[in-house]
Amino acid sequence: HDGLDIAKPIAVIVDVVGEWIADDCTFSTKALFARNALRAACFTRPTCCATIATGRLRRAARCPRPHGCSAPASGQFAARGLTIVLADVEASALEIARASLASRGFVVHAHVCDVADASAVDELARAVIARCGKVDLLVNNAGVGGRLGPLWDSQPGDWTWTFGVNVFGVANGVRSFLPAMLQRRTGHVVNVASLAGLTAPPFLGPYVASKHAV
DSSP, X not given: OTTOOTTSOEEEEEOSSOSOOOTTSSOOTTTXXXXXXXXHOOOSSOOBBOOOOOOOOGGGGGOSSTTTTHHHHHHHHHHTTOXXXXXXXXXXXXXXXXXXXXXXXXXXXXXXXXXXXXXXXXXXXXXXHHHHSOOOEEEEOOOOOOOXXXXXXOOHHHHHHHHHHHTHHHHHHHHHHHHXXXXXXXXXXXXXXXXXXXXXXXXXXXXXXXXXXX
């Protein structure tokens, strides 16, 4: 495996750029998932970590910090000794996130991937397994917001895009990575939704529906 120490933890986190970042870039309703994911994955043995992200996030433009809400999680995982594999559909954002983690001395790899494309996620899983030997933690965090406005003004493409990333992206990640975990009889999967999966804020019909689905 290219000299990689597969005795180290390996996690897969979907979403490098981030989904919903406050204008001041100091708070995200989803940023808490990193802490909860770490609590859920109380590793009793060495683990391997990969991060998968979509990067097709129109709201990310609000945030001058290019790493989004998954970057803190990736940093926490890496600080605990996990090998990080990042994935994003936007190569430039992906490289920024990779370089940021690598500059801190962490072991990190990066793959361009659109999570809405089932075959692309299948290929990602094969590439990660071939390179790292295993995946112990998968975090499906990729998400897009869709169009703001009344439901009757939404377009078919809004629903296709939002559900393609938010719902099928999660399904593709689970379908592509979980079988190997089951075969090894060990591993953790964290599917991140949103507060919009518990409430129904107005003017976000496709987004709210997709997050309730997750």
